Amino acid sequence: MTAPFATQTSQARAGEWFVLYGLSVLGALLLSALLVEATDGDWRPVVNALLDGSVRGKGRWGETLGAAGPLLIVALGTVISGRAGLVNIGQEGQLFVGAAFATYLGFVIGGPGPLNVVLILFFGATGGALWAGIAALLRYWRGVPEVLSTLLLVTVGAQLVAYGLRYDWLLLAPEGDRGNRNQVSEQLADDNRLPRPDLFGNEFPITVYIAISLAVVVSIVMARSVWGFRIRMLGRNPRVAQVSGVSGTHYGATALMLSGGFAGLAGACMLTGGAFAFGNYQLVPGFSANIGWTGLLVALVAREKALIAIPIAFVFAGLRTGSSFVGSTGVEGRVTDVIQGLLVLALLVPPAVMFFRDRHRARVAAMGRV
Amino acid sequence: MTGEEFVSAGAGEALASPAPAVRLSGITKRFGSVVACDEVDLALERGRIHGILGENGAGKSTLMKILIGLVLPDAGSISIDGVHQQIHDPLVAADLGIGMVHQHFSLVEPLTVWENVTLGEVGRLDPESVRNRVGEIAEQYGLVIDPDARVGDLTAGLRQRVEIIKCLRRDPSIVIFDEPTSVLTPEESVQLFDSLRNVVAAEGRTVVLVSHKLDEVLHATDDIAIMRQGSVVDRQSAAETDAPSLARAMVGREVSLRSERAALGLLDDELAAARMNQATMNRADPILRVRNVSASGAGGVTLLNDLSLDLAPGEIVGIAGVEGNGQRHLSDLLSSLLPLAEGSVEMNGQTIPTGRSGAMARAGIAVIPEDRHDSGIVLEMTVAENLVLFDQSRVARHRMLDRGELDNFAREVIKKFSIACTGPDAPMWALSGGNQQRVVLARELAKRPQVLVAAQPTRGLDVGAIEYMGERLEEAAGDGVGVLLISSELEEILDLSHRILVMHSGRVAGEMGRADVDIERLGLLMGGAVA
Ligand SMILES: Nc1ncnc2c1ncn2[C@@H]1O[C@H](COP(=O)(O)OP(=O)(O)OP(=O)(O)O)[C@@H](O)[C@H]1O
Ligand SMILES: [Mg+2]
Numbered sequence: 001m002t003a004p005f006a007t008q009t010s011q012a013r014a015g016e017w018f019v020l021y022g023l024s025v026l027g028a029l030l031l032s033a034l035l036v037e038a039t040d041g042d043w044r045p046v047v048n049a050l051l052d053g054s055v056r057g058k059g060r061w062g063e064t065l066g067a068a069g070p071l072l073i074v075a076l077g078t079v080i081s082g083r084a085g086l087v088n089i090g091q092e093g094q095l096f097v098g099a100a101f102a103t104y105l106g107f108v109i110g111g112p113g114p115l116n117v118v119l120i121l122f123f124g125a126t127g128g129a130l131w132a133g134i135a136a137l138l139r140y141w142r143g144v145p146e147v148l149s150t151l152l153l154v155t156v157g158a159q160l161v162a163y164g165l166r167y168d169w170l171l172l173a174p175e176g177d178r179g180n181r182n183q184v185s186e187q188l189a190d191d192n193r194l195p196r197p198d199l200f201g202n203e204f205p206i207t208v209y210i211a212i213s214l215a216v217v218v219s220i221v222m223a224r225s226v227w228g229f230r231i232r233m234l235g236r237n238p239r240v241a242q243v244s245g246v247s248g249t250h251y252g253a254t255a256l257m258l259s260g261g262f263a264g265l266a267g268a269c270m271l272t273g274g275a276f277a278f279g280n281y282q283l284v285p286g287f288s289a290n291i292g293w294t295g296l297l298v299a300l301v302a303r304e305k306a307l308i309a310i311p312i313a314f315v316f317a318g319l320r321t322g323s324s325f326v327g328s329t330g331v332e333g334r335v336t337d338v339i340q341g342l343l344v345l346a347l348l349v350p351p352a353v354m355f356f357r358d359r360h361r362a363r364v365a366a367m368g369r370v
Numbered sequence: 371m372t373g374e375e376f377v378s379a380g381a382g383e384a385l386a387s388p389a390p391a392v393r394l395s396g397i398t399k400r401f402g403s404v405v406a407c408d409e410v411d412l413a414l415e416r417g418r419i420h421g422i423l424g425e426n427g428a429g430k431s432t433l434m435k436i437l438i439g440l441v442l443p444d445a446g447s448i449s450i451d452g453v454h455q456q457i458h459d460p461l462v463a464a465d466l467g468i469g470m471v472h473q474h475f476s477l478v479e480p481l482t483v484w485e486n487v488t489l490g491e492v493g494r495l496d497p498e499s500v501r502n503r504v505g506e507i508a509e510q511y512g513l514v515i516d517p518d519a520r521v522g523d524l525t526a527g528l529r530q531r532v533e534i535i536k537c538l539r540r541d542p543s544i545v546i547f548d549e550p551t552s553v554l555t556p557e558e559s560v561q562l563f564d565s566l567r568n569v570v571a572a573e574g575r576t577v578v579l580v581s582h583k584l585d586e587v588l589h590a591t592d593d594i595a596i597m598r599q600g601s602v603v604d605r606q607s608a609a610e611t612d613a614p615s616l617a618r619a620m621v622g623r624e625v626s627l628r629s630e631r632a633a634l635g636l637l638d639d640e641l642a643a644a645r646m647n648q649a650t651m652n653r654a655d656p657i658l659r660v661r662n663v664s665a666s667g668a669g670g671v672t673l674l675n676d677l678s679l680d681l682a683p684g685e686i687v688g689i690a691g692v693e694g695n696g697q698r699h700l701s702d703l704l705s706s707l708l709p710l711a712e713g714s715v716e717m718n719g720q721t722i723p724t725g726r727s728g729a730m731a732r733a734g735i736a737v738i739p740e741d742r743h744d745s746g747i748v749l750e751m752t753v754a755e756n757l758v759l760f761d762q763s764r765v766a767r768h769r770m771l772d773r774g775e776l777d778n779f780a781r782e783v784i785k786k787f788s789i790a791c792t793g794p795d796a797p798m799w800a801l802s803g804g805n806q807q808r809v810v811l812a813r814e815l816a817k818r819p820q821v822l823v824a825a826q827p828t829r830g831l832d833v834g835a836i837e838y839m840g841e842r843l844e845e846a847a848g849d850g851v852g853v854l855l856i857s858s859e860l861e862e863i864l865d866l867s868h869r870i871l872v873m874h875s876g877r878v879a880g881e882m883g884r885a886d887v888d889i890e891r892l893g894l895l896m897g898g899a900v901a
Contacts, residue, residue: 240746
């Protein structure tokens with residue numbers, strides 16, 4: 001059966017996408033409003049709070065952009081492994097381990113100077129890549145599916161970093177520098193941080209620019225380079241790749257490690273870029289703050305297109321910063337969580353609907369029901 | 371041409387004589403600049419078997435997909451038994467009793483035969499009754515199969531049986547077969563259509579057969595519609611026509627003896643003898659040596675059993691044999707897809723590691739695989755990309771693909787091999803089956819290989835393209851390429867090979883030169899009778 005569902009015109013399909021997104025976001029908003037009303041709240045201030053928190057408030061869109069940067073970087077890595085036909089869902093762990101690597105080596109090798117920032121970012125990427133490399137090793141040496149191993153490595157990674165944060169020969173800050181906290185790394189020196197230029201009264205780290213440039217690079221590499229070509233071949237038809245000399249082990253492991261590397265880089269960017277939510281230039285337990293998971297969602301919604309991931313990352317970042325304000329309206333915290341979940345779902349529903357519809361059509365045809 | 375007559379047939383007439391089972395009027399479907407169907411008018415009567423012939427890309431599959439709701443037409447209407455119907459979904463077609471066996475397989479390999487047959491069904495499953503039903507159909511139509519076999523272990527021929535059983539199980543009153551017999555033996559096809567003919571006559575069903583085999587269409591069908599470039603250009607009655615006039619109507623010109631021969635399965639002994647002389651003269655040192663290779667698959671099944679063969683440059687060696695005797699694994703071996711347990715493969719005296727990604731291709735072995743969707747093409751990539759899957763060096767600069775260069779290269783190949791598509795950027799899945807096969811052929815020849823393995827290379831090709839494929843294989847041999855022609859069609863092998871090996875149970879059971887072919891002995895060898 002050759003993709004029977006792809007017979008519609010692309011225009012009709014674009015229209016369907018548009019309608020689907022409109023409907024599902026509207027649906028999520030309606031449900032959220034109902035929920036707020038049902039819990040004795042008022043939906044209008046909630047909407048206002050969402051907008052204030054994400055873009056309208058003073059300095060808020062800077063905050064949103066600050067979150068969008070790492071989200072996008074994580075998503076880009078996911079795009080690469082996804083194109084190679086691999087399901088990496090361990091970005092949260094790769095990000096955290098990458099950040100820990102960056103912290104440790106940043107201080108061991110570290111010295112003052114902007115050059116060290118570049119080194120720290122590099123170490124972050126290396127740490128994430130190595131962490132994903134374990135999954136790659138398991139997959140190509142022992143045949144363990146990467147879906148499982150990457151996921152399990154999230155937990156292992158978190159434990160490992162937590163362990164490191166307990167000993168001052170590892171990550172823990174020396175006695176005098178940690179105040180009354182007992183699991184915190186030293187704070188990065190001023191000249192070891194990413195610049196946070198001010199734009200129209202909004203301040204955010206240059207991570208956003210790095211991320212957008214990377215999106216362009218990834219998009220070009222996947223579409224135009226010989227390497228990207230081979231990765232796509234491997235993802236779409238591994239047997240053809242095997243015949244043609246594109247070794248699954250070699251290219252697959254590279255893609256998986258790159259994916260982890262991007263997550264690790266995102267972690268290092270969060271460390272050096274600073275934002276209070278991300279630990280204020282220091283490593284703490286829970287530092288990864290769900291950026292890995294959300295970045296994975298961004299890649300899913302963008303359906304493995306690097307450039308489409310840019311706006312999607314901004315939307316998800318906005319949801320994140322916006323919902324942090326909703327609490328102040330007196331709506332219960334858990335309700336805000338549900339609202340955020342509903343909105344994320346709304347973004348995931350259309351691709352799912354299209355996927356299932358297409359698959360249904362293909363299956364109905366394929367299974368001989370016709 | 372009877373188009374007008376069908377258009378003018380109004381409701382009044384429909385009352386007078388029973389309406390045809392299917393009436394397509396003015397069906398038009400465009401894909402970008404390609405008009406796949408161009409105002410097609412066609413009536414399919416009950417109680418008859420209808421043949422549809424046409425070159426690759428003529429629009430046969432598209433027309434059939436419109437009838438079962440997989441493709442929505444741009445214009446035109448469909449009525450079933452005189453009632454206008456909007457078939458916008460395969461489920462609607464199913465409710466109307468229309469069933470189709472598709473050109474390409476859609477089976478789930480890890481599942482068993484009976485599981486595949488019931489896939490997509492809702493409600494409670496009764497394995498026993500499904501197995502019985504499979505048995506009944508198998509008997510009735512001569513499609514014997516083990517309901518508990520794993521589909522992944524089956525040969526293409528047996529998989530085709532599963533597809534057919536899957537369709538027939540629902541007793542559709544209108545059955546469409548899109549090139550179902552390209553992997554069935556002629557005997558199987560005769561038996562299938564003889565039994566279908568009985569049912570069709572007795573129960574007033576309608577059968578449509580799309581095929582490239584002229585003799586089969588002549589044999590099996592009653593009415594034949596011929597399509598060219600999206601239109602039905604001619605209709606003939608099977609009883610009153612013959613292969614040459616069908617071929618002429620299809621291609622729009624006189625077809626040379628050769629393709630007729632291929633299409634009809636006739637042999638030309640003089641020609642073969644002449645070729646044989648030339649071949650014995652050319653016999654040089656072997657370029658490819660396969661030495662005592664053995665391999666086993668999942669669960670310890672023997673795939674190849676101490677198989678050895680030599681191939682000299684410039685010779686065409688035919689591998690004959692009943693499908694499922696290791697031919698597929700031999701071709702997998704030479705595609706780096708099968709690691710060996712024992713034995714070796716040598717090219718020019720060098721041992722090639724088996725099962726290592728791309729090793730065979732780098733050593734100069736090109737393969738046209740038996741199942742193009744499995745290891746021949748990447749459906750989701752473009753035609754241009756599919757042409758450079760193995761070697762991107764000619765279209766790359768500094769490790770980046772040069773789009774312009776790729777485009778030019780693809781345009782050239784598309785023209786040279788007359789591949790019907792909207793252009794280099796057309797996705798591979800949008801090509802008709804025969805045109806996908808041409809892409810594979812073009813790419814493998816462009817590798818300038820030393821050895822060319824062609825497994826069922828003419829599967830899905832129209833008569834003109836079969837002729838072309840034969841010429842290319844001979845031309846390659848003429849240029850010193852060693853050609854290994856694996857085919858389950860004896861005619862094809864007899865037509866092209868210089869030397870014939872027969873495979874049975876994963877090994878070479880016997881060998882003979884083209885000159886001393888003894889058809890009877892060949893048959894015995896294929897059946898495993900002679901040691
Ligand atoms: N989904 C599609 N998108 C774009 N073009 C298509 C699509 N499906 C078919 N085509 C084009 O329409 C034409 C007719 O294709 P079709 O598959 O109907 O041919 P066919 O007669 O079945 O040929 P074959 O004998 O090779 O199977 C071809 O040129 C093909 O490239
Ligand atoms: Mg077809």
